[in-house]
Amino acid sequence: MMSTSLFSALPPELICQVFESADDFSVVAALAQTARIFYHTWRENPTSICRAVAPRVFSNLTDAEQLLDMQEEAEAVSQSQGGREQKSIIRAKRLLSNARCVSAAGDNWASFCQIHESYERGEDPYMRPSEFARFEHAFYCVWTIGVMGSTPHLQGQASAFLDECSPRELCRLAELGDWAENFNGNDFGSSGLDFEDEVWKAGCDLVSKRWEAYMKQRRTISIPDFTPINFFAFFDHTQRYIKHIPDE
Structure with a gap:
């Protein structure tokens, strides 16, 4: 040595x-x-x-950094608190902490879906990296929206963020929010993730309302009847249903 x-x-x-x-x-x-x-x-x-x-x-590094930026803005981190390098270390630790929450949620979602038992999965029935990537992207987005929506001076940015989402993107965010609010035990061990906290409630509520507003102006979309709770936004074999939604 x-x-x-x-x-x-x-x-x-x-x-x-x-x-x-x-x-x-x-x-x-x-x-x-x-x-x-x-x-x-x-x-x-x-x-x-x-x-x-x-x-x-991080497979979704851009999303992860966007969440981190909003968390720091929400907390109004003073530029005088510690040196630049110390802040970088704190930022790296928080990035990893957030990632642990995402991983815990992804594992819970996969366990809930049991997608390998679903119809039309072919030779690779278990949850795939591409499906986890879609889930993680939506997870980071709803979390970011929640941070902005629960912080008075950032609420305008939450609205602007949603304005930029296409209908297909809104569909994915709404499905993530639906799962977060209704289809998990909110037990994520030591990760610290809590869907009952103010941030997540704000994010899910804002996304749900925006998706409902969109749906009121459109006909009912076609959804599959062979997946858990008719979820379809993240699975490879149901992306054709997403494509039925106009990508305006």
Whole structure:
């Protein structure tokens, strides 16, 4: 094993590159504990390290960062609270905390749906990465809308966000909200996710009302009768029903 003195002789730029090549943040955490020089490199370069590692960890990084931005705005984080690098570390930790909530919700949703028992699943009946990706995108969006909708100075942004959603997107968000409100036990272990809190209630309510307003102006859409609770917005084999909705 390389001695501490040899670690100290490595250029900081090289150590930073080692961090940036990590597969995930558990590797980053392990590296930071390897030696003092590694710890200091992490503390001094969290922004560049997080930006390099995050795309390998998050399939919906843009959505995850959008939620994080809104959470910080909602809390009116003061620019004077701590240094820039300290804020980057806090931001990375929150990004991971949010991701644990998304993962817990995805597992719960998959367990509820039991989609592998559904009709028309073919040779790959279990929940697929593409289906989890759609679910996670909708999850982040409804959560973001909830943050904005439950924060007085951001409520206008919640409305603007929904204005930008196509009918197909609204359908997916509404189905996510329906599941969150009615079809889970709200038991997500240590993740901290709580669909009964103010933020999630606001998000689900805003999405539901916007979808209902859209539906009042349109004919009833065609939905499948061979999936759990007739859900269809996220599954590969039911995307044809989504395509029946005008993508205005």
